[in-house]
Amino acid sequence: MLVRQIYADNNLRNFHYLIACEETREAMVIDPLDVDRCLDAAKKDGFKITTILNTHDHWDHIGGNAEMKEKTGAEIFCHAGASKKIPDVDKGLVAGDIIQIGRQVKLNVMDTPGHTESHICLLSNEKTPSFFCGDTMFNAGVGHCKLGGNPDKLFKTFDEQINKLSDETKIYPGHDYMINNLQFTLDREPDNEDAKSFLKKLEKQSPHDAYVSTMKDERKINSFLRLSSASIINELKKSFPELGDNPNSKDVFLALRELRNHW
Template sequence: MIVEQIWTANAYRNFNYLIACPETGEAMAIDPLDHKKCLALAKERGWEITQILNTHEHGDHIGGNKAMVAATGAKILAHKNAKDRIPGMDRGLGAGDVVSVGKSVDLEVLDTPGHTMSHICLLSRTDQPGLFCGDTLFNAGAGNCHNGGHPNELYHTFAEQLSRLPETTQIYPGHDYIANNLRFTLDREPDNTEAESLLDKVDHQDTDHAMVTTLAEEKKINTFFRLQNPTVIARLREAFPELPDEPSPKEVFLKLRELRNSW
């Protein structure tokens, strides 16, 4: 499997992706908002884009579909419940489905509600898995739930799916928010030396060659995985005095998401 992360340099700080089969040269474009950059890179590499995968239905993820289909004839794949919100969708996906690219790339579909209720992530079936996670999981952060999602569902996605993936899983999110997310981590957990060290490295990183974290690293620097950390809980109680003496992980997650909304 070949992965190309494409920095759009737009106001939303989107990442687009091309996943290619090295044997056949077939490729899939993930959330190709900047269709021109995606097409140019595929042409440079000698790849044929045959599929478009939308992680969810928001405009900054499906906005390049029409032009991409016009240029390539690629089929559009997305969550089966998003068919009324993604024009021209060819294949609806559900949990456990497999998306194949060429002869050598298989990606498992995870049904990951929270940011929206029709959101999917793709997990590569490779020696080192890659998670293409749209707006569910960001480097050092979690998606918001403002436009068609729900924080309860996002918590369950984190707790019951993402946290259980292999520690070596590489994280490929839909946006570059890592520096600001690390600042939120340090606001919640000022003694997190891992987050402080990483912020120094990525604060002005070259987004054309952005850092790719692993799940193991995320569990050290992403507050939304650190729900039983004493400092996180103590700091949270300053903002929410009504928090129980021993809050559940879900209570901590929901209060963190609430704080992040206005932070």
């Protein structure tokens, strides 16, 4: 499997992805807002885009669909629940579906509500998995729930699915928010030496060559995966004294999500 991460260089800091079969050079593009950048990258590597995958229905993830479909003839795939919100969908997907690209690439569809009601993530079935997570999860953070989402469902997605991903899993999110998210981590957990180290190492990185984190990294630097941290809980109690000394994981997650909304 070949993966190309493409930075849109816009105000929302979108990432697009090309996932290609090394043998046939057939490719899928994920959330192609900046069509020209995606097509240029495909041309450079000799990829033929046959599939467009939308992780969810927000405009900055579907805005390039029509142009991409017109220029490539690719089919549009999305969550079955979002198929009426996204124009010209060819196939609605549900949890457990398999997307095949060329002869070699197979991606498992995961139903991951929270950021929106109908959101999918993709997990490759390679020895070292890749997780294409749209706006469900970011490097050192998670998606918001302000535009039709649900924080309780987002917690359930993390608790029942994302927390079970192996340490080796590579994380490919829909936006480049890592620096800001690391700063939030340190605001919540000032003694997190791993987050300090990552921030120092990456604060001047180019998003065109962004660091690809793993779940092992995320478990060290992502507050939303560190719900039992005493430092996080102590800091949260300053804003949410009702949490008490031994809050459950869901209450910590929801408190963090609420703070991040206004941070």
